[in-house]
Amino acid sequence: MGRGLFILFMKTKLAIYQVFTRTFGNRILTRKEYGTIAENGVGKMNDLDRTVLQQIQGLGITHVWYTGVIRHATCTDYSLFGIPQQNPHVVKGRAGSPYAITDYYDIDPDIATNVDKRMEEFENLVFRTHAEGLKVLIDFVPNHVARQYKSIAKPEGVEDLGQGDDTGKHFDMQNNFYYCPGEYLDLSGVPTYDYATGAETYMEFPAKCTGNDRFDSHPQQNDWYETIKLNYGIDYCDAGGRSFHYDPIPSTWKKMTDILLYWAGKGIDGFRCDMAEMVPCEFWAYAIRAVKAHYPEVIFIAEVYNPELYRMYIHSGFDYLYDKVGMYDCVRGVICGERAAVSITSEWQKIDDIRNHMLYFLENHDEQRIASDFFAGEPRKAIPGMLVTALLYQNPVMVYAGQEFGERGMDKEGFSGCDGRSTIFDYWTVESVYKGFWNKKQLTNETKSLLLTYQRILKICNNEVAAREGQSYDLMYVNVQSDKFNSHRQFAFLRKAEDEVLLIVANFSKDKKYIGVTIPSHAFEFLGLSTGNVVMTDLLSGDSLSATLEPNKQVEMEVDGYYGRVYKFMIKK
Template sequence: MTSARIYNLYPYLLKNFHSWAEKLDDIDFMNFDWVYVNPFHLPGFSGSVYSIKDYYAYSPVLLGIDYEIMEKEAEKYREIGDSFIRDFCKEAEKRKMKVMMDLVINHTSIDSDLIKEKPEWYKKNEDGTIKNPGALDGDKLIIWGDLAQIDNENSSDKENLWKYWLDYILYYAGLGIKGFRCDAAYQVPSSLWKYLINEVKKQYPDTLFLAETLSCTPEKIIEIIESGFDFVMNSLKWWNFKDEWFLQDYNKWTGRCPSLSFPENHDTERFAKEYNGDSRKAVCYYAIEAYFCSGIAITLGFEYGFEKKIDVVNTTYKDYEEINYDIVEDIRLINEIKAEYNILKEDGFAEIYDFGSSDIFSFLKKSLDGTEKIFMIANINTKTGVDVKVPDMFKIMEGHSIEDISHGHRMDEVSDNLEYYLQPGEAKLFYQKLK
């Protein structure tokens, strides 16, 4: 059974490599079992962490040195960077956590040395210049001029190109990296993913591959799943808990592969900014996402109500904010519950329970093997409490030994005719072990 509780340690919000390990005790306290770090490699001229110039060189900012110094003693600082990654992975393992890094193989920076060394690996425009990747933003096509698009599918030197990516993954796996978040996985050929995942798992069978699948159609997600991925991302963050689109899409592929949800990430607005510093809503939504899906992730600062949107070019340790609110204990308890029950470690078909109120979101879910059932009732209104009544709980939960396993106040006994006053932002979770 594959589950993941991921803490995204955005590397540039901390001063340097040395600062990373200092966060591990805090992350461990919150009961996360994965630490995911965004690209820490040498970026191209734009400075974007997703515009990688050299896959085997490290950011001079994180090394705490000037670029010129690193260039003069490249091999020395490569060894120093390797040592930092190796030691960080070991420190995480001491706390029973694993480290995940970004895998960006759809493009390089436009000033990467690979363009000169291996021009046949890149897509070209009609005039022979290197093609820049782009994406639609509504009806507008955005072209990223700092990036060069790799031709993973039709390169005349595809065999060596694919081998380059494999060697790259194996190199960092050898340093102790246990997981890879595959950036823009939908823009990379499925055949390449199958090759990479199969070959890596021959040497490192427990390696986890997480596909970025946001904005993908259900059909495309299924194609990606069939490439061998262990995890895909879902779009629960953008669901208002009412519209039908999310469940219609989700139910087309759920049960085939675990999925990851998140209240915010490095591409979105900060949750605290989006909801005006409402800590109750942060806890409520985190609980919903943690219990609905097999995987959950937060970004450094979510627990403290950080409000500045991460900028993959400009964010530095100087953007680390003062604490606006502290929900560390709530996250710790929710993660503890998630780690204890198998049904909370999988994705399955959810049945919405309609209370006839826009303030209440509630769902039922049975485990894929039919041995467990949960019933969640959440008051997403963080200003006003609400009375809920649920007749026939024993019938709904298919048993009489219902447990209240909520992270907050727990009922000593759950009766057949449930009556309960939900506090503003409160989430209740009921559990039944089925025979």
Template sequence: MSDWIDHAVWWQVYPLGFVGAEREALPAGTPPVHRLGQLQAWLDYLLELGCSGLALGPVFASGSHGYDTVDHFRVDPRLGDDGDLDALIGACRERGIRVLLDGVFNHVGRDFEVFRRAEAGDPDARRWFRWHGDEPEVFEGHGLLVALDHGEPAVQEHVGAVMRHWLGRGVDGWRLDAAYQVPHAFWRAVLPGVRDAFPDAWFVGEVIHGDYAAAVAESGLDSVTQYELWKAIWSALNDRNFWELAHAVERHSAMLASFVPLTFLGNHDVTRIASRLDRPEHLGHALAVLLTLGGVPTVYAGDEQAFTGVKEEHEFGDDAVRPPFPADPGGLAPFGAPTRELHQRLIGLRRRHLPGLAHARTTVVHLTNTTIALRSTGPDVALVTLLSTDDEPQHFPDALHGPVLTGSHGEDGDDGEDALLVPPHGWRILGG
């Protein structure tokens, strides 16, 4: 794996929602609708935000939401065709933007060609899937998502071929959807051949619970999604219980001994951070944690504009967190500007301390229910993040002194005020 990932900050997009595509696949024979190119108008915005990579949700032909894939080698006609994806990748390359694709390899849609053959009685096709009698096993109760048999060599060969195909078209890595459902042995079988052809590629698995470090070690993946830290950030802020965050930060720091996790405050599967936090002024706290800890951070498109949206547990319950975007950044509402500027400020601070901050270890150096201080240290970097959810000003211990780099009131440099006196519900980052 190349060290380019140590400099990465992803901007994640759910393409079908972003471009306002239809909910269901286009009728057979309908010409492609060339929408994917709309993303090119947002690439300079991505860079101005401070990000360096575009993490795309599903772009392959599917029946509905993109995770019911019917053809891994074809762009969804609601987005366009191969030429549209090639053009987007080319535009990213011109700007030095890395591209991550979403690979759904745990399950497929019922219109997947091999599954149709399996239903028709083809014994070779039937071996691609897991069965309960005559009924296929499905993913987490979703009847339209049929589970692949990951012990079948033909499935392993297919997934490896898909990965190599799109890496050969210029993408830089893969997010592996529902990796927590896939046996580690499957990735161990597939990834070496892909890495032989593309040694600089990066592979991150979607893992929600469990032993993250063991999942990486046993699967051969480079990284997994850090849901534990995500939950602790917003939960600790809402509950005014920084003990929860302290526990998660200590576990997170230990993980960095073996791999660099993918960190985030939001994605296409969860309620947006602006809707999740009880107090809007705590967004800066959450961002300060995300961007001063080790890891590979991701910003879910729209979170930097204070988009709201609650995920609901019913059909199309993700729609609120996967809305269409305007044709270009000029169509954004002005209310999002302060949140965007906050992201720019904190991402900019992080980028000035890369690559060392990607591998930084963090220790909890002060802790109460409503205050916490985190010291992150790595090669050529030392930062102290002070957070308070208290209703009164809080003075942090004198031993934590350092120049003010930024904070909840936009502080920049030592202005003569007490750097350790944090205002109510405020935050501050000091040079360590």
């Protein structure tokens, strides 16, 4: 615990651990397809006790992202607790999507041990997390809400979303939603799933426009049909194309900023902002400025997939952005043998001016599991990719619960289906998480080895000053033509801070390789390296290597397949 607290008081490289709260603590192994909460069980906030949080912190984690804690649409009936029941025709799966929010001011009852005290349980979770030297991130879902949104937990005097809207207009700058005046919502393009069979027909009049920017009354199966789009002052259907109406400040801006302030007041340390690019930058500048005026340490992470918008959203106040279509797609391609390792260089070069704002990851709830048949099929193939994403720069890195245990994501859970992802729509137990936290005797030696490797890599992020805050130097340009280095399957770079240097080599090949890494004269000049004999220690294995550092000469080493080296050495002053 002490080490974790120490790290947070110095410059920190964010190492984020994503927890899908509903499935994380579940220990019921029924796992019936489309099972109810009574059949399949559900995880609770209280499952994340001190012991569990210590294990997460011991992995080298600094921040925990609790996914799905705000109340969202579900087929489970909590009406006995005064919570409005949702129509299953507009709920995806029995458990429902955590991104179809039904009350921005409430905690999801599924994850509460005592439903009446669900907010108190969340506040206790925040306290426990902080006590173990970890910081707390939660989702903020700004673009859309569930079709049957209605807040029962909003503070006194707060006006609900949609309250006072002029439903006779498709667009009004002070409306919170978009409408199809005079039309009923038409769900004929959406199949009736078994869990909704026999349920009362869902009626909505006038129809509200759908969350994925569908501005008619006829959402289809592949639309976000269970959600409605929030109006931030943009008329998407103006006669001359979209038009912007930000003066006076739209009602939605004020209401959503108040929601951010409410949760910041609960002591959380940051927001992961869902589909941030579907909400105008002008709102983000307004809202982030307001939150940071009261809570300057709160961080904002944006889910933005268009690289052309990256700098605009950073300028609006975001601390970090997903680097999905850049680094994630590239490293995934390298892991799968579809791209050359040297292509990683061009990806960081594209965003070099904002590189410390980019969040790197290989898994999250949207992406397929590395070990799934849809991705690599083998969890160890990701280790060289983890070395790159965790150690290339000072920017944050994220892992998804179960990644460190090689979760395959090949269950056919229900609404989610067998797609290589861990479900966010169904009641389920993720087998690797269950074993990794609650039944460790079932962990294989291979899984334990994988876990240890993740732990070593993630701990390097903050235990080593060169990884935490050092300069980076990509060595690929000088090694492309080398007969002792395969730029298609190996990637090498340096990190340096003060008198400490890390030489990092990632081997994406399945075979052990004898590699020679050339360090150019420019690296000596740029980083202030000195020539001479050094003893390097591999932080992954503990192995030592004696090497002579000279400009344009090679450092030779042996690297196991699907693995790497993180050689640390000191330079003479």
